[in-house]
Structure formats: C-alpha cells, structure tokens
Amino acid sequence: MIKTIIFDFGDVFINLDKPAIQKELSLLGKISPPQIQEINIAYETGKLSTSECVNAFQTILTNATKKEIINAWNAILLDFPEHRLQFIRNLSISKKYTLILLSNTNELHIDWIKEHVSFYNIFKSCFNFFYLSHEIGLRKPDTSIFEFVLEQHQLNPLETLFIDDTKENTDSAKKLGIHVWNNNPKTEDITNLFTIKSNIF
Known part of the structure; x- marks a missing residue:
C-alpha cells in the first residue's frame, strides 16, 4: 500500500x-x-x-x-495548468498520503515561478515536505537524494511512489525499491495518477 x-x-x-x-x-x-x-x-x-x-x-x-x-x-518555463493545482489540493485535503515535492531546480527558476504563478504559495502548502535541489545540495538522478528523503522521513520504499518525467531519475529511485511512474508529459497528466497507477494503490 x-x-x-x-x-x-x-x-x-x-x-x-x-x-x-x-x-x-x-x-x-x-x-x-x-x-x-x-x-x-x-x-x-x-x-x-x-x-x-x-x-x-x-x-x-x-x-x-x-x-x-x-x-x-x-x-x-511555460504554464502551470490550474487543474493540476486542484488535483494536489484535493489530495492534500484528503490526508491519505504524505506528499513530498522533490525538484531539480534553482533560484532563478523558482523566483520566476513565484512571480508568474499566482498560486505558487497555495501549491507549496499542499505538500508535507518541499525539497528543491539547490537548497539541499542534492540532485536527481543521484541516488543520494532519494536516500536523503527516505532517511529523513523514515520511509519504506515499498510504500513510496516517485513520479518524474525523466527516466534516468525514476530508474535511480527504482534501484532503491521505490515504486515509480515515469510519466510522459505529452500524453499523460498527473491528474490521471490513480487511473494509470491503479495497480499499486
């Protein structure tokens, strides 16, 4: 589960x-x-x-x-569709899962997002933990970043799902026993998570 x-x-x-x-x-x-x-x-x-x-x-x-x-x-950086915000808000409200954001990013990109995405703070507040690579000094696909998150929150890899559009990143997480979804942003949407990965929920 x-x-x-x-x-x-x-x-x-x-x-x-x-x-x-x-x-x-x-x-x-x-x-x-x-x-x-x-x-x-x-x-x-x-x-x-x-x-x-x-x-x-x-x-x-x-x-x-x-x-x-x-x-x-x-x-x-392009657009942030609001239906994805609604998805993570609903998931956060349900309190069924611990929600963690783990992003390879940097100060310029985050500053741009804060300026151009009006609901950034609402989005951030949906997560229990919010990790940006430039703040923690670790970056995907290095396994150390996944080990850091697992150890920091005493997570069982078999009870953890990691979602990323870059296969190199999901392959790295998979080596540690974490369930993964290597989503295709051209054909798949995060809002379809529970349909696409229904076999593990």
Missing part, C-alpha cells in the same frame, strides 16, 4: 520547454550542451549562486547581458 507520494515539479505540474535553454543561449553566442550542463548541475546543487551562474555564462557568451542570459535561462 502506498503511503507516501514524491512528485517532481517540471513537466509534472508546470509545463516545460526543455530545449529552450540551449536554443535561446545559442542565439547569444557559441555555447555547447556540455558547457550548459556543467553550469546547470553546479547551479542546481547550490554550488553556484545566481550571480556566479550568470557570470559563468557571461564568461562564455561575452557579448550577452545579464538580462539576456536570465531571459534565456527562464525560457524553459
């Missing part, structure tokens, strides 16, 4: 355009995917501050302004 549900944020609740960062940064100058990924990982694990992240990009994209880089960085 599932007692705890761990949710990813991007492409589970808020829609993303994942290729947008590479596309928009490339319009500002020559930059490779490995260069972006290296900065991204450091930023998402809190090893770089926001100013250090922007400076790292400006070192490569020497003609780009701070604002241009930030706009390119935030281009990944």
Whole structure:
C-alpha cells in the first residue's frame, strides 16, 4: 500500500520547454550542451549562486547581458495548468498520503515561478515536505537524494511512489525499491495518477 507520494515539479505540474535553454543561449553566442550542463548541475546543487551562474555564462557568451542570459535561462518555463493545482489540493485535503515535492531546480527558476504563478504559495502548502535541489545540495538522478528523503522521513520504499518525467531519475529511485511512474508529459497528466497507477494503490 502506498503511503507516501514524491512528485517532481517540471513537466509534472508546470509545463516545460526543455530545449529552450540551449536554443535561446545559442542565439547569444557559441555555447555547447556540455558547457550548459556543467553550469546547470553546479547551479542546481547550490554550488553556484545566481550571480556566479550568470557570470559563468557571461564568461562564455561575452557579448550577452545579464538580462539576456536570465531571459534565456527562464525560457524553459511555460504554464502551470490550474487543474493540476486542484488535483494536489484535493489530495492534500484528503490526508491519505504524505506528499513530498522533490525538484531539480534553482533560484532563478523558482523566483520566476513565484512571480508568474499566482498560486505558487497555495501549491507549496499542499505538500508535507518541499525539497528543491539547490537548497539541499542534492540532485536527481543521484541516488543520494532519494536516500536523503527516505532517511529523513523514515520511509519504506515499498510504500513510496516517485513520479518524474525523466527516466534516468525514476530508474535511480527504482534501484532503491521505490515504486515509480515515469510519466510522459505529452500524453499523460498527473491528474490521471490513480487511473494509470491503479495497480499499486
């Protein structure tokens, strides 16, 4: 029986355009995917501050302004459909499960969401625990981030479901015995959770 549900944020609740960062940064100058990924990982694990992240990009994209880089960085973020908010609110009100958010993210993205998603605080309040990678210094798919959550809340993996659109992340959680749903954001919606994963509830 599932007692705890761990949710990813991007492409589970808020829609993303994942290729947008590479596309928009490339319009500002020559930059490779490995260069972006290296900065991204450091930023998402809190090893770089926001100013250090922007400076790292400006070192490569020497003609780009701070604002241009930030706009390119935030281009990944799209809309947050309100029916998904209603879903998590109803789930929270039911008190049937411990609800945890576990997201690879960073200060710029969260600041953008706070500014553009009017119900962000309501959304956050639906969760018993809310973990952002840049705040805890851990990042998916490293198994250490799942071990941290399991140990922090004394969770039984067999009673825990983790939902994420990235297979690398769900594969990592699965190794620890956690039930997983690798959702496809193009064809599946979090609101259909109990239909799609009815076999484990």
